[in-house]
Structures are given as C-alpha cells and as structure tokens.
Amino acid sequence: MSAVPADSARAQQEERENFLVFSKGFLSWALTLDHKRIGLMYLIGVMSAFFLAGILALLIRLELMTPTNTYMNNQTYNQIFTLHGAIMVFLFIIPSVPAALGNFLVPIMLGAKDVAFPRLNLCSFYLWVSGAIFFLAAMFYTGLDTGWTFYTPYSTTTQGPVVAATLGVFILGFSSIFTGLNFIVTINTMRPPGMSWFKMPLFLWATYATSIIQVLATPVLGITVLLLAAERLMHIGIFDPEYNGDPVTYQHFFWFYSHPAVYIMILPGMGIISELMSVHSHKSIFGYRFIAYSSIAIALFGFLVWGHHMFTSGMADVTTIIFSALTFTVSIPSAIKVFNWLATMYKGTVQLNTPMLYALSFIFLFTIGGLTGLWLGALSTDRVLHDTYFVVAHFHYVMVGGTLVGFLGGVFHWWPKMTGKMFSELWGKVSCALVFIGFNLTFLPQFVLGSRGMPRRYAQYVPEFQELHVISSIGAFILGIGLFVALGVVIHSLMRGRKAPPNPWGGATLEWQCSSPPPYYNFATPPRVNDPYDYTPLEYRDAERGWEYVHPPTTDTPATEPEPART
Amino acid sequence: MSAEAAIHGEAHGHDDGHGHSPFLAHHFDDAEQQYDSGKLGMWLFLVTEVLFFSGMFCAYALYRSLHPEVWTFASQFLNETLGAFNTGVLLFSSLTMAWGVRCAQLRQHKGLVICLAMTLGCAAIFLGVKAIEYTHKWDLGLLPAGSYESQYLPGMHHSGPSSWLYVLSAIPALCVVGFGIWYGLSLAKGDKQKSEVAGPLLVTALCYFVGVGIGLAFESAEAGEHGDVAHAVAHTDGEHTVDGHAGDAHAAAAGGDEHATEEHGEEHVEEPVADVAASPAFQSEELNKLLASPGETTMVASAAEEAAQVAKPGEATEAEVDQRGGAGLFFSIYYCMTGVHAIHILGGMIVLTWLLVRATKNHFNEEYFGPVDYVGLYWHIVDLIWIYLFPLLYLIK
Numbered sequence: 002m003s004a005v006p007a008d009s010a011r012a013q014q015e016e017r018e019n020f021l022v023f024s025k026g027f028l029s030w031a032l033t034l035d036h037k038r039i040g041l042m043y044l045i046g047v048m049s050a051f052f053l054a055g056i057l058a059l060l061i062r063l064e065l066m067t068p069t070n071t072y073m074n075n076q077t078y079n080q081i082f083t084l085h086g087a088i089m090v091f092l093f094i095i096p097s098v099p100a101a102l103g104n105f106l107v108p109i110m111l112g113a114k115d116v117a118f119p120r121l122n123l124c125s126f127y128l129w130v131s132g133a134i135f136f137l138a139a140m141f142y143t144g145l146d147t148g149w150t151f152y153t154p155y156s157t158t159t160q161g162p163v164v165a166a167t168l169g170v171f172i173l174g175f176s177s178i179f180t181g182l183n184f185i186v187t188i189n190t191m192r193p194p195g196m197s198w199f200k201m202p203l204f205l206w207a208t209y210a211t212s213i214i215q216v217l218a219t220p221v222l223g224i225t226v227l228l229l230a231a232e233r234l235m236h237i238g239i240f241d242p243e244y245n246g247d248p249v250t251y252q253h254f255f256w257f258y259s260h261p262a263v264y265i266m267i268l269p270g271m272g273i274i275s276e277l278m279s280v281h282s283h284k285s286i287f288g289y290r291f292i293a294y295s296s297i298a299i300a301l302f303g304f305l306v307w308g309h310h311m312f313t314s315g316m317a318d319v320t321t322i323i324f325s326a327l328t329f330t331v332s333i334p335s336a337i338k339v340f341n342w343l344a345t346m347y348k349g350t351v352q353l354n355t356p357m358l359y360a361l362s363f364i365f366l367f368t369i370g371g372l373t374g375l376w377l378g379a380l381s382t383d384r385v386l387h388d389t390y391f392v393v394a395h396f397h398y399v400m401v402g403g404t405l406v407g408f409l410g411g412v413f414h415w416w417p418k419m420t421g422k423m424f425s426e427l428w429g430k431v432s433c434a435l436v437f438i439g440f441n442l443t444f445l446p447q448f449v450l451g452s453r454g455m456p457r458r459y460a461q462y463v464p465e466f467q468e469l470h471v472i473s474s475i476g477a478f479i480l481g482i483g484l485f486v487a488l489g490v491v492i493h494s495l496m497r498g499r500k501a502p503p504n505p506w507g508g509a510t511l512e513w514q515c516s517s518p519p520p521y522y523n524f525a526t527p528p529r530v531n532d533p534y535d536y537t538p539l540e541y542r543d544a545e546r547g548w549e550y551v552h553p554p555t556t557d558t559p560a561t562e563p564e565p566a567r568t
Numbered sequence: 569m570s571a572e573a574a575i576h577g578e579a580h581g582h583d584d585g586h587g588h589s590p591f592l593a594h595h596f597d598d599a600e601q602q603y604d605s606g607k608l609g610m611w612l613f614l615v616t617e618v619l620f621f622s623g624m625f626c627a628y629a630l631y632r633s634l635h636p637e638v639w640t641f642a643s644q645f646l647n648e649t650l651g652a653f654n655t656g657v658l659l660f661s662s663l664t665m666a667w668g669v670r671c672a673q674l675r676q677h678k679g680l681v682i683c684l685a686m687t688l689g690c691a692a693i694f695l696g697v698k699a700i701e702y703t704h705k706w707d708l709g710l711l712p713a714g715s716y717e718s719q720y721l722p723g724m725h726h727s728g729p730s731s732w733l734y735v736l737s738a739i740p741a742l743c744v745v746g747f748g749i750w751y752g753l754s755l756a757k758g759d760k761q762k763s764e765v766a767g768p769l770l771v772t773a774l775c776y777f778v779g780v781g782i783g784l785a786f787e788s789a790e791a792g793e794h795g796d797v798a799h800a801v802a803h804t805d806g807e808h809t810v811d812g813h814a815g816d817a818h819a820a821a822a823g824g825d826e827h828a829t830e831e832h833g834e835e836h837v838e839e840p841v842a843d844v845a846a847s848p849a850f851q852s853e854e855l856n857k858l859l860a861s862p863g864e865t866t867m868v869a870s871a872a873e874e875a876a877q878v879a880k881p882g883e884a885t886e887a888e889v890d891q892r893g894g895a896g897l898f899f900s901i902y903y904c905m906t907g908v909h910a911i912h913i914l915g916g917m918i919v920l921t922w923l924l925v926r927a928t929k930n931h932f933n934e935e936y937f938g939p940v941d942y943v944g945l946y947w948h949i950v951d952l953i954w955i956y957l958f959p960l961l962y963l964i965k
Contacts, residue, residue, distance in 0.1 A: 108595075113595065114594065114595035115594075115595035116595075117595075117605040117609065118605070118609060119593075119595065121609075178616055182609055182612045182613060182616070183609075185608070185612055186605050186608045186609045186612065187605075189605075189608055190601055190604050190605040190608060191595075191596075191601070191605070216612055216615060216616055217615065217616075217619060218619075219616070220616040220617070220619040220620035220622075220623075221619055221620070221622065221623050223620055224620050224621070224622075224623035224624060224908075225623055227908075228623065228624075228627070228904065231712075231900075231904060235712045235714055235715070235900075236712065236713055236714020236715070237712045237713055237714065237897075237900035237901075237903070237904060238712065238713030238714060238892065238893065238896060238897050238900050239627050239631075239897070239900055239901070239904075241713070243893070244713035244714070244892050244893040244896060244897055244900075245631075245635065245893035245894065245897055246713070246893075246897065247630075250627065250630060254623055254626070
C-alpha cells in the first residue's frame with residue numbers, strides 16, 4: 002500500500018477514514034468497539050493513574066528529606082505509600098503495556114480488523130474504570146494503610162476501607178483476565194495466512210505469554226481478595242489465628258498471583274524492547290526462537306517462585322531452599338533475552354533516536370534490577386536484606402527501570418502510528434536523559450541505604466541516613482521533571498507535530514504497512530505477510546515519506562503453502 | 569476502487585445480506601473462525617473458573633490436613649440425602665443442557681426451548697434445596713467461624729421451616745407473581761414469543777418452591793429417623809444406641825437447668841417435629857437467654873467435655889473441635905465453597921434466560937449455535953465443580 006504514490010485523493014481518503022476522526026462525538030468513543038480507540042482510552046486512563054501515583058511518590062520523597070516527620074505524620078505516611086504502591090501496581094503497571102499498547106497493536110500486527118471479542122474488550126475497559134473508581138474512592142475516603150499487599154492479620158483488624166479496596170482489586174482483576182483471554186484467542190485464531198507461530202513479531206509472543214499469566218494467575222487473586230473481604234465481613238477465620246486460621250496462608254495465596262503478576266508487568270516491556278532493538282538497529286533480531294521461548298519460560302517459571310517473597314515468614318527450611326533454587330532459574334531466560342538484544346545491536350545500523358535511547362536505558366536498568374534480585378533470592382543474604390530499602394530499590398529497578406522505561410520507549414516508538422504525528426526528537430532525547438539520570442540518582446542510593454539497614458515503610462529514620470535520602474529525593478524530582486518533559490513532548494506533537502509517514506522508523510511488522518494513523522478498518526486489503534525482522538527491502542526516502550518498500554516484500558510463503566518445516 | 573469496495577463489503581458485512589449468517593461479526597472471516605474463537609474463549613474462561621475455585625480447594629486441603637478431627641465432627645451436620653439429591657438434579661440439568669445444544673444444531677426450536685426451560689428448572693430446584701440446607705444450618709448456629717455457636721447449647725434442636733427461609737424465598741415468590749402476570753398478559757395478547765419466554769420463567773420460579781418442598785420433606789424424614797442433632801452428636805461417641813443415651817447426653821449438657829431438661833424430656837416423648845414447629849418463639853427465647861448468661865455457658869461447656877470423654881484417646885475431644893476455630897472453620901469453608909458455587913448457578917440462570925429469549929426468536933441453527941454451546945460448557949463446569957464439592961464436603965468423613 003505504501004508503494005502507491007501519495008496523491009491528494011488518497012490522502013484525503015486517509016484523512017477521512019482514520020480511526021481518530023472517522024466518527025465524532027462522545028458516544029462514538031464511549032461505546033466504541035474499535036480496539037484502537039479502546040487502546041487509546043486505556044492509554045489516557047493508565048497515564049492519569051500514573052500521574053496521580055507519581056505525585057504521591059514525590060510526596061513520599063519530600064517527607065523523607067529529613068529524619069523526622071516534617072509535614073506528614075506516620076499514619077498519613079502509611080496511607081500515602083499504600084496509595085502510591087496500590088495505584089502503581091493495579092491501575093498503572095499491570096494494564097499499561099498489555100491493555101494500552103497491546104490493544105492498539107495486537108490486531109494490527111496480526112493484520113486483523115479487531116480483537117476476537119470487541120465487546121468483551123470494551124467491557125474490560127469499563128471494568129478497569131469502575132475498579133479504579135471503587136479503589137480510589139475507598140482509598141481517598143478514609144485512607145488505606147495496609148500496604149498494597151493487604152497482609153493479614155493487619156488488614157483484618159485495621160479501620161481502613163479494606164473491603165471496598167479489595168472489591169476494587171477484584172474488579173480490576175477481571176478486567177485483566179478478560180484482556181488476557183481476548184489476546185490469547187485473537188493470537189490463536191486470527192493470525193493471517195502465512196503467519197505461523199514463528200513468524201509472529203516478538204511483541205506478540207510476549208503478549209501471549211503475559212496473557213497466559215493473566216488468565217491463570219489473576220483468578221487466584223480474585224478468590225484471595227474475596228476471602229479477605231469475607232474475613233472482614235463475616236470473620237470466616239481462614240486467615241485469622243484467633244479461629245485457628247493462618248495468616249501465612251494469605252501470603253501464599255496472595256503471592257501465588259502477585260509473583261506471576263511481576264511477569265505480567267515485565268514481559269510486555271521485554272516484548273517492546275525486542276521490537277525496538279531490531280527496528281532501530283535495522284538488523285534482524287538475533288536468536289528469535291530463544292527470545293520467543295524465553296517469554297514462555299518466564300511465564301511458566303513465574304508460577305513456581307512465589308515463595309521467595311516469604312523467606313522470613315516462617316516456611317519449612319526445605320521449602321525455602323527449593324523456592325530459592327527455582328528463583329535462580331528465572332534468571333536464565335531473562336539473561337537469554339538481554340544477551341540476544343545486545344547481539345542484535347552488534348554490527349547493526351544503530352540509530353540513537355528517542356525510542357532506542359529508552360530501549361537502551363531499559364537494558365541497563367533491567368540488568369541492574371535483575372542482578373540485584375539474585376541477592377534477594379539467596380537465602381542467607383535475604384535474611385538481612387528483607388524489608389529494607391534494598392528491596393525497594395530492586396523492584397523499582399525492575400518495575401520502573403524496566404516496565405515504565407520500556408513502556409515510554411514503546412509509546413514513543415508507536416506514537417506516530419497511533420496519532421499520525423511526529424514528536425520532537427531533541428526534547429524526546431532530553432526527556433530520556435533526565436529520566437535515566439533521575440532514576441539512577443533516586444534508586445542507586447537506596448541499595449546502599451538498604452544494605453546499611455534502613456527498613457522500608459518508615460517515615461522516620463536515624464540521622465546517619467539523611468545524606469543518601471536527600472540524594473534519592475533530588476533524583477526523584479529530576480525523574481519527575483524528565484517525565485513531565487516526556488509528557489510535554491507528546492502533547493506538543495499533537496498540536497504542532499508534523500505528519501507522520503506510514504513507516505517512520507523502518508519497521509517490517511505489519512502495523513507499519515497501514516497509514517498513520519490507521520483507518521478504522523486497519524487494512525483495506527489483507528497485508529502482505531513477510532518476515533517481521535527482514536529489513537532488506539526497505540529503503541529510507543525522506544522525512545515526509547519515511548521508509549518504503551523498494552520492491553514488494555518477499556512473499557515466499559503464499560497463503561496456500563503449508564507451514565514451513567521447523568528445523 | 570476495488571479496495572474501497574472491499575472495505576465497504578467487509579465493514580458492513582452484517583447488514584448488507586451477503587448470504588451469510590446475520591450473527592457473523594464483521595472482523596471474522598467466516599462462521600467457523602467465529603465459532604472456534606468463541607469456543608477457545610469459553611475454554612479459557614473455564615480455566616479461570618477452575619483456578620478461581622482452586623484457592624478454596626487449597627484452603628480445604630490445608631485445613632483438612634491440619635485438623636482432620638474437625639472434618640470428621642462437622643461433616644455429620646451436612647445432609648447427604650439432600651446433597652445426593654442435588655447432585656442428581658444437576659447431573660440431569662447437564663443432560664438437558666447438552667440435549668439443548670443438540671436441538672439448536674438441528675434447528676429444533678421447540679426442543680431447545682423445552683431443554684432450556686428444564687435446565688433452568690433444575691437450577692431452581694437446586695437452589696430451593698440449598699435454601700433449606702442453609703437456613704436449617706443458620707438456625708442451628710452452624711455458621712462461619714466468627715458467628716459459630718456450639719452444638720452443646722441446649723434448645724437448639726430444630727426442624728421445620730426456618731424464619732430465614734421466608735426471607736430467602738421472598739425473591740422467588742415475587743418472581744412467581746411477576747412472571748405469572750407476564751405470562752397471563754402475553755397469553756391474553758396472543759404474543760407467542762413473549763409467552764414462550766414467560767412460561768418457562770414462571771416454571772423456573774415455581775421449581776424453586778418444588779426444591780424447597782422436597783428439601784423440607786427430606787429434612788423432616790431425616791429428623792424422624794435420627795431424632796435430632798444432639799443425637800447425631802452422640803453418634804460420634806461411638807455409642808450407636810437408643811434414644812436414651814441421647815437423652816442422657818442432653819440432660820448433662822443442659823446442666824442444672826430444670827426447665828430445659830423437662831423440655832427435652834418432652835421432646836423425646838412427643839414427636840419432635842410437631843413440638844418445635846409449635847413453639848418457635850420458645851426456641852429463640854431460650855437460646856437468647858442461654859447466650860446472655862455466660863455462667864451457664866461455661867457450665868454447659870464443662871458438661872460437654874464430660875460427655876465427650878468417651879472420645880478415643882489421642883484425638884481432640886469434641887468440645888475442642890466444637891468451637892469457632894474448629895467446626896466454625898469447617899463451616900466457613902463450606903459456606904465459601906457452596907456459596908460461590910451457588911452464585912455461579914445464579915449467573916448460569918441469567919445467561920440461560922438470555923439464551924431462552926434468543927431461542928424464542930429463532931436465532932440458532934446448524935450454522936450458528938455457538939452461544940448455546942458455550943453456555944453449555946459453562947453449565948457443565950458448574951456441575952463438575954459440584955461433583956467435587958459433594959464428596960469432599962458431604963461424603964468424606
């Protein structure tokens with residue numbers, strides 16, 4: 002399609018039929034079944050949640066500038082960090098990549114018109130909205146102080162609105178389940194002729210692995226929070242020692258979901274990086290099958306390691322050793338991915354534009370996050386580091402340095418496709434630099450703090466720690482400024498950005514074959530399915546036309562030919 | 569231009585009458601792809617359902633392995649007859665559901681409506697019996713851990729309809745009235761489609777009361793056979809003898825309370841069902857009195873311990889398991905599992921009603937029967953979960 006010369010009639014048709022303006026009015030968005038619009042609505046939703054929780058993070062860092070209480074008392078501090086953690090986890094990170102970017106990209110990458118169940122898709126969006134309202138209302142009403150993990154017995158005795166918050170989590174869980182279910186079915190049944198499993202873009206593999214976790218783990222969270230609500234309402238006693246119940250059972254149930262949930266958060270980010278690395282190095286991905294299989298391996302291993310959150314909760318010694326050993330095995334598929342990304346860049350034509358810079362930051366930060374996880378997975382060191390700032394720094398390196406940075410890279414990468422506007426490269430790079438510097442400044446000192454014994458979740462601390470806390474707080478504000486710059490870049494592009502070509506980066510996956518932004522029907526004719534990482538037929542024209550196919554891409558696998566033999 | 573034609577052809581596929589099913593969604597290539605997607609989606613949903621219940625099955629396994637004596641003690645309060653009857657009802661409803669799928673595939677319009685109506689009716693019977701089981705337990709104080717009351721408290725014998733039953737039955741009663749009126753109106757107007765919906769719904773609401781009736785009949789038959797709950801408690805002592813022993817245990821349990829002893833004596837002489845049904849006010853009054861006086865309760869507890877001394881050495885005594893952290897925990901798990909299952913039955917009834925409405929509009933045929941098939945799958949999994957719940961809770965001692 003991109004080979005057709007851009008005459009004005011065609012441009013006008015594109016203008017008329019693009020999914021953003023094809024139909025107008027509030028209801029055309031609120032009741033839309035178009036996966037692209039739902040994806041955009043999710044994007045706005047998760048970004049608002051992120052904004053809110055980010056402000057709370059800054060409030061926390063402001064309080065921690067001094068060793069004593071400055072402007073919050075301990076109770077308020079507990080509520081603020083609970084709110085920060087819970088909103089970040091349940092409202093932002095879990096739906097960020099799969100629901101926002103995934104919704105937009107999965108059908109287009111498959112050359113399909115929509116996801117398998119468009120109404121279910123809209124339903125999950127509204128479940129997300131209502132869960133969010135429930136959740137926020139509960140938290141702002143009186144304030145929840147249990148931490149985002151709702152550990153019993155504190156959560157069954159505190160005065161906070163635990164029942165309302167858990168119901169919010171329950172609803173959000175179903176939103177997540179339905180999204181995952183939708184993607185699994187879409188990827189299974191709606192792949193175009195010629196796209197076998199091993200010709201799928203790696204983002205789809207990552208999304209598929211994520212969806213498996215969403216479908217298998219989230220129901221367990223659902224029943225756990227339901228039992229917790231029943232515990233509070235009716236005192237069913239399952240988690241209550243007063244009735245011979247066992248609070249550690251709650252922790253097992255909770256982490257059986259919440260550890261796999263960590264992979265719900267990071268796997269899609271890894272999928273984004275696999276795309277970005279290859280496209281912006283203009284080189285075929287190195288070790289396609291290894292990256293694809295490692296996504297599935299991470300998803301499956303993720304179910305076997307939940308016990309490493311509970312090494313100090315009182316489990317049998319043998320159990321802790323087994324969980325520790327299994328935890329270390331997760332590092333194998335993760336390292337496979339990192340090595341393959343690095344090998345992809347080797348001898349490639351690396352373009353250091355904004356998405357690529359974010360992708361490189363991801364690799365650096367995620368590697369630190371992953372390696373510090375080994376300290377926490379080892380039993381002897383975990384005894385010391387458990388519940389210290391070392392843990393805080395570790396998971397922020399994975400969640401923020403990994404997922405958030407990957408998410409931002411993905412947003413910048415697909416922003417021209419989603420909105421049809423190019424953003425300012427210079428300011429994009431500035432935002433990336435600020436985020437990278439600010440992030441490291443915030444969380445590197447926290448590793449030191451933690452290893453020196455600063456416990457997490459305290460509003461007050463001994464004066465010796467102040468210096469490092471101040472550095473960390475300054476870093477947090479730089480990080481905040483960097484994120485504001487990023488927000489400014491995308492908003493500016495909406496208003497002043499120049500029109501994006503269909504393929505500004507030279508990607509070979511199917512989404513780059515339709516116009517930017519795509520028409521509401523995605524593809525007028527079924528797109529040509531080719532190797533998603535073969536960049537040889539693509540050539541850069543100019544800023545207005547972007548990358549175009551010099552000759553039609555090799556369609557060496559016609560629709561009728563059976564799947565090529567797996568060697 | 570051909571591209572544009574293709575766009576319009578595809579985008580408005582469902583209303584330009586190109587000869588395919590009116591229910592083929594525009595983003596699917598053909599009916600087969602749509603059916604396969606729906607089926608895979610349903611199976612995945614069933615996987616989430618299984619995992620949803622798995623948490624409770626884990627809790628069950630955990631507490632059963634930690635406190636086996638509690639399970640031995642508490643499961644005797646569950647009525648196997650009612651459980652078995654309900655199992656049969658659900659199995660039969662699975663048959664009618666599967667038959668309904670067949671009818672949909674064969675375009676047997678009437679057969680489909682009848683099958684769906686029977687499935688709905690069975691679901692209602694199940695809920696009716698469940699209502700009897702629940703309310704009976706509530707009256708006996710067999711509640712979740714936080715509100716569980718000891719079975720050694722006298723004055724707790726009970727049979728006959730509970731006041732809770734009237735509360736629970738209010739909604740089905742309203743449904744009977746509402747659907748009855750609707751059915752009458754639609755018959756009067758001669759609206760065939762509406763009456764085909766209202767009729768089965770009326771039958772469904774009535775079936776709830778059939779379930780209640782059957783439940784009550786089984787309950788009272790059971791009561792006549794076994795005496796009362798205290799007798800059942802005595803059974804676990806290993807003394808499988810006459811009423812006299814139960815009476816003794818009673819007297820002991822009642823401590824020095826003359827009034828209660830007398831009352832129980834009478835009860836054993838007379839027909840217990842009639843007696844209790846005749847004086848429900850007395851029941852609650854006495855119960856309240858006992859609950860309000862802690863001194864008496866301790867006495868009761870110590871007496872209960874005495875009564876339980878016959879228990880085998882090495883095992884926890886009955887007094888130890890007959891408390892909130894013991895049997896109470898069992899009933900917590902019982903209510904959670906069966907309650908969530910009952911909610912699934914209710915959810916199933918809602919989607920079955922939706923199917924019924926569509927069936928009366930003749931939506932299903934050999935090309936398009938997906939929804940009936942998917943709901944059928946869901947209905948079977950709900951049935952299957954009960955197949956596990958029944959032995960785990962009722963049968964295994």
